[in-house]
Amino acid sequence: MMSLNIALQNVKKSFKDYTIYFLTLTFGVCIFYIFNSIESQQAIMELTSSQSLALSTLSRMMDVVSAFISCILAFLIIYANGFLIKRRKKEFGIYMTLGMGKGRISRILICETVLVGILSLVTGLVLGIFLSQGMAIVTAGLIGANIKGFSFVFSPSAANDAIAYFGLTFIIVLAFNVITIRRQRLINLIYADRKNEHFKPPRLKLSICVFIAALILIISAYRTITRPGLFPTGPVISIAACLGVVGTFLFFFSLSGFFLKLLQQSKNVYLTRLNMFVLRQLNSKINTAYVSITFVCLMLFVAICTLSSGIGLTSAIKADMGKSAPYSATFTVAAQTDGADDSAQRYDGLDIAAALAADGIDINSFAREYLEARYYASDAKFMLNLHAGMPADMPIEYIKLSDYNRLLEMQGLPPITLEAEEFAVNCGMTGNLPRLVKESIGLNSALTLNGAALRTGPDLFMDNALETSPNGVYAIIFVVNDALLEGIPAARDTLHINYIADSGEYERLCVSSLKKLDLAAYLPGYSSARFSSGTETRTDVLEKTSEATTAIAYLAVYLGMIFLIASATVLAITQLSETSDNVRRYGLLRKLGADDRMIGGALFSQILIYFGAPLALALVHSAVGIGVAARLAGTLGEMSIIGSSVFTAGVIVLIYGGYFLSTYWGSKNIINKEYIQQRG
Amino acid sequence: MSVILKAHNIEKYYGNRNNLTKALDGISFDVDSGEYVGIMGASGSGKTTLLNCISTIDTVTSGQILIGGTDITSMGEKALSKFRRESLGFVFQDFNLLDTLTAFENIALALTIMKTPPRKIAARVNDVAAVLGIADVLSKYPYQMSGGQRQRVASARAIVTDPSLILADEPTGALDSKSARMLLESFQRLVAERGATILMVTHDAFSASYCGRILFIRDGRLFHQISRGRDSRKQFFDKIMEVVSLLGGDGSDVA
Numbered sequence: 001m002m003s004l005n006i007a008l009q010n011v012k013k014s015f016k017d018y019t020i021y022f023l024t025l026t027f028g029v030c031i032f033y034i035f036n037s038i039e040s041q042q043a044i045m046e047l048t049s050s051q052s053l054a055l056s057t058l059s060r061m062m063d064v065v066s067a068f069i070s071c072i073l074a075f076l077i078i079y080a081n082g083f084l085i086k087r088r089k090k091e092f093g094i095y096m097t098l099g100m101g102k103g104r105i106s107r108i109l110i111c112e113t114v115l116v117g118i119l120s121l122v123t124g125l126v127l128g129i130f131l132s133q134g135m136a137i138v139t140a141g142l143i144g145a146n147i148k149g150f151s152f153v154f155s156p157s158a159a160n161d162a163i164a165y166f167g168l169t170f171i172i173v174l175a176f177n178v179i180t181i182r183r184q185r186l187i188n189l190i191y192a193d194r195k196n197e198h199f200k201p202p203r204l205k206l207s208i209c210v211f212i213a214a215l216i217l218i219i220s221a222y223r224t225i226t227r228p229g230l231f232p233t234g235p236v237i238s239i240a241a242c243l244g245v246v247g248t249f250l251f252f253f254s255l256s257g258f259f260l261k262l263l264q265q266s267k268n269v270y271l272t273r274l275n276m277f278v279l280r281q282l283n284s285k286i287n288t289a290y291v292s293i294t295f296v297c298l299m300l301f302v303a304i305c306t307l308s309s310g311i312g313l314t315s316a317i318k319a320d321m322g323k324s325a326p327y328s329a330t331f332t333v334a335a336q337t338d339g340a341d342d343s344a345q346r347y348d349g350l351d352i353a354a355a356l357a358a359d360g361i362d363i364n365s366f367a368r369e370y371l372e373a374r375y376y377a378s379d380a381k382f383m384l385n386l387h388a389g390m391p392a393d394m395p396i397e398y399i400k401l402s403d404y405n406r407l408l409e410m411q412g413l414p415p416i417t418l419e420a421e422e423f424a425v426n427c428g429m430t431g432n433l434p435r436l437v438k439e440s441i442g443l444n445s446a447l448t449l450n451g452a453a454l455r456t457g458p459d460l461f462m463d464n465a466l467e468t469s470p471n472g473v474y475a476i477i478f479v480v481n482d483a484l485l486e487g488i489p490a491a492r493d494t495l496h497i498n499y500i501a502d503s504g505e506y507e508r509l510c511v512s513s514l515k516k517l518d519l520a521a522y523l524p525g526y527s528s529a530r531f532s533s534g535t536e537t538r539t540d541v542l543e544k545t546s547e548a549t550t551a552i553a554y555l556a557v558y559l560g561m562i563f564l565i566a567s568a569t570v571l572a573i574t575q576l577s578e579t580s581d582n583v584r585r586y587g588l589l590r591k592l593g594a595d596d597r598m599i600g601g602a603l604f605s606q607i608l609i610y611f612g613a614p615l616a617l618a619l620v621h622s623a624v625g626i627g628v629a630a631r632l633a634g635t636l637g638e639m640s641i642i643g644s645s646v647f648t649a650g651v652i653v654l655i656y657g658g659y660f661l662s663t664y665w666g667s668k669n670i671i672n673k674e675y676i677q678q679r680g
Numbered sequence: 681m682s683v684i685l686k687a688h689n690i691e692k693y694y695g696n697r698n699n700l701t702k703a704l705d706g707i708s709f710d711v712d713s714g715e716y717v718g719i720m721g722a723s724g725s726g727k728t729t730l731l732n733c734i735s736t737i738d739t740v741t742s743g744q745i746l747i748g749g750t751d752i753t754s755m756g757e758k759a760l761s762k763f764r765r766e767s768l769g770f771v772f773q774d775f776n777l778l779d780t781l782t783a784f785e786n787i788a789l790a791l792t793i794m795k796t797p798p799r800k801i802a803a804r805v806n807d808v809a810a811v812l813g814i815a816d817v818l819s820k821y822p823y824q825m826s827g828g829q830r831q832r833v834a835s836a837r838a839i840v841t842d843p844s845l846i847l848a849d850e851p852t853g854a855l856d857s858k859s860a861r862m863l864l865e866s867f868q869r870l871v872a873e874r875g876a877t878i879l880m881v882t883h884d885a886f887s888a889s890y891c892g893r894i895l896f897i898r899d900g901r902l903f904h905q906i907s908r909g910r911d912s913r914k915q916f917f918d919k920i921m922e923v924v925s926l927l928g929g930d931g932s933d934v935a
Binding site: 267273276277591594595 | 765770790
C-alpha cells in the first residue's frame, strides 16, 4: 500500500517526464483500436454482401498487420521507459541510501508503470472509440457504402486486442525495469547525474571525406534505381536500398562535422550569438545520435512513401474506375479451339442473343440496348518493350472493324476507318500498359493474317475500353477489316448490355436470366471444361475496385502513421534526455549573460536540426522512391502525386510538427525549471 | 577612485515566519574600481549567498546592491541578462568550461553572447590569452588541459568582455598549489595591468593573502575587514590567520 502511495506521488510529481511516454502509449492504443474496429464499424452502414465480405477480409488483414505494429509500439514503449529510468536513477539511489531494498524500489516502479499504463490505455481507448466513429464514415466513403444512420459503435474485440497486446508489452516493460534495478549498484545510482562524459574531439577532416562518400553513395543509389530505360527489378532495388542505407548512415555520421568545418570558415556565422555552441553541441552528440537519426530517417522514408503512394494509388484506381466499366453488364462465352483440323473441337462463335431467345429469355425485359461482339483467336504475339532490350510477348485477339465500330457507337464514340490491310491496336486497360503498347507498336510491323501482310502505325493506336471487366483478360486487341477474319476460329463472344434503368432490380433480373442459358445445348461436342461463361456487371467491378482501394488506403495510413509516430517519438525522447543532460551547460550560458531569447533560440535551432535533417533527407529519398513506386505500380494505375503529397504533408505537419513543438516546449521547461530552482 | 559596488544593508531570508534562516543579515560594504577584494568565512557563513546575490543569480530579501550606480535588485529578467553579459565576469570553482568547445571558443563565447562583431573577436581573445599565459593552449579542448590552464581559460572568459566586476567563487578550490599560485598571480596582474575589479570568495587564507582587502563574514553578518596596505604577503597572511582563528571556523575549531 505504501509502495502504491509513493508511486502515485511520483507519477504526479514527474508528470512532465511522463508526458512523452504517456503520449506515445495513448496514440499507439488509439490508432491500434481504430484500425482494428473496422469490422464493427459496418453496424452503421448499408452493405451489399460483397461489401461486407470485403470488410471482413480487410479486418483479417488488419489483424496480421497489427501484430507487426504492436512489435514496433512495444519497442517504442520500452525505449521511452528506458529514458524515464535513466532520468530517475539518482532518486532510486536516494531510496537505497535510506535503506529501501531493491525489491521495494521495483515494487514502486511496477506500481508507477501500471498506473501510467492503465491511464494511457484508458485514455487511448476512449480517444480511439470516439475517433473510430469518424473513421466509420471514412470507411463507408471508401467502399462506397451508404450510412444507415448514426449510432455509437464499440468494438469489444478491438478493445480486447488492444488490452491484450499492450498488456503484454507492459509485462515486458515491467520485467525490463525490475532487471534494470536489480543490476544497478548504489554508487552508480547516486552519481548517475555526474557520470563522466566521454567527450571525443571531433575529427573534422574525416567528417568531410565521409560526407562526400555518403553523398556519392546516395546519388549512386538514386542513379541505380532511376536509370532511364531500366525497369527496376528485385536485385536492382536491393542494391539501391543497400547503397541508400549505407549512404544515409554515413551522411548522418558526418553531417554535423561537415557543417561545423564549413561554418568555421565563415567567422561571421560561426562567431555570432550561440551558433558556435549549437554546432559544437550537435557535433558532440552525433557519435551516439547518428544511429537513431538514421533509423528515424529511414522510418520517415517508409512513412512518407506508404502514405503518399498508398493514397495516390487509391485515387488513381478510383479515377480509372469508370474506364473499366463502359456498359451496365458484359456477358462472355469463351471456348477453346485445339486444332483447326478437328472440326468438332473448333469454336466458330455463338449467337448469344439467338440462343437466349431460343431458351425463352427476353433480353428486352432488362436491357435498353444490347450488342454482340466476337473476338477471334490468334497465335500471333504482340512484342511489348517492357524492359529495355527485353521485349515481352503479349497474347492478342482480333476483332472485326464493324464490331469494333458498333462497340464504340454504343459508348457514343466516333467510328474508325482502316485501309484494306491495315490494323489498329486497341488497349483499354488502366494504368501504364496502353502507353507501353503505343510505344511498342513499331516492333510489330510485320504480321500476316490470312495471307495478307498487315500494316500498322502509332496513329492506329486506340485505348478504348471494350467491355465491363475488372481486369481485361485480353489486354491487346487488333482491329482488322472484316474480310480478313474469314475462316479464323473464334475465341469468345460477348454480349454487352445497358439496363433499361440503373437499378438493382434490372441487375438482378439480368444476372439471373443470363444464368438460365443452357450453353451446353448450343455447343454440342464440347465438354463443359472447354468453355466458360460469365457475367460481369458495373456494380461488381466498382465494388471490387473499392475493395482494393480501401485495403490499400487503410494499410498505407495505418503503417504510415505508426512509422511517423515512432520516428517522432524516438527523436523527442533523445532530445528531451539530451536537454536534461545539458542543463548545466544552459545554466552556464545564462550566467554568461545569454538571455531567454538567445537560449530559447539555441534550443530551437538544435531541435529543429534534429527533427529537420532526417525529414529533409527522407523527403529527398521519398521523392525518388515514390517516382520508382509510380513506375512499378504503373501497370495498376497512374498515380496522382500531387493530391496524395498534400495529404501526406498535412499528416506530417500535424504529427511530426506536434512532436517537434512538444519537444521544444518540454526542453525549454526542463531548462527553465532548473533556473527557477536556482533563483529560489 | 570611484565606487564600483555598493552593497547597502542586504538581507536574505529563507523559510517562513515560524522557521526563519537569516543567510544574510544586514551586510553593507563598498568596493572601489580596481580593487582586489576577498570574502572569507566558514562553511554556512553566507559568503556564497552573498556572491550569488551580487552576481544576480539569487535575489535579496531586502536592501540594495548598486553596481556602477545601477540598482540590480530592481531589475527585470531581460535587463539582468544584459547586465550580466556586459558588466559581470564569473570564475567558478569547477571551471565550468564547455567541454565541447576549444579554449578559444570558450573565451569567444562570452563575446558572441554580447553580440561583439565577429571580426573583432580573435584579437580580443588573443589579447587576454597573452596576459593569462594561455596563448599556446587556445586550440585545445578542456580535457587536454591541466586544471590550472582550465581555470585561466575560465578567467580569460570572465575578463574578455571587460566587465566592471569579476566575481570569483573559490577559484583555487580545485587546483593544486602550484596552479593556484599561478592563477592568483594572474589575478594580481589583471588588477595591476588591466585595472580589473575582482571580488573573490575563498575560505583559504593563502589565496586570500593575494587580495588587497578581506571581508570576513560570520552568520550572515560582516564580522571584520582588514586591508593589506603596505604589508608583505607573508605579514598579511599572518593577519588573516589571526582573524580566521577568531572567526571560529576552519583552523580554530580545536581552540
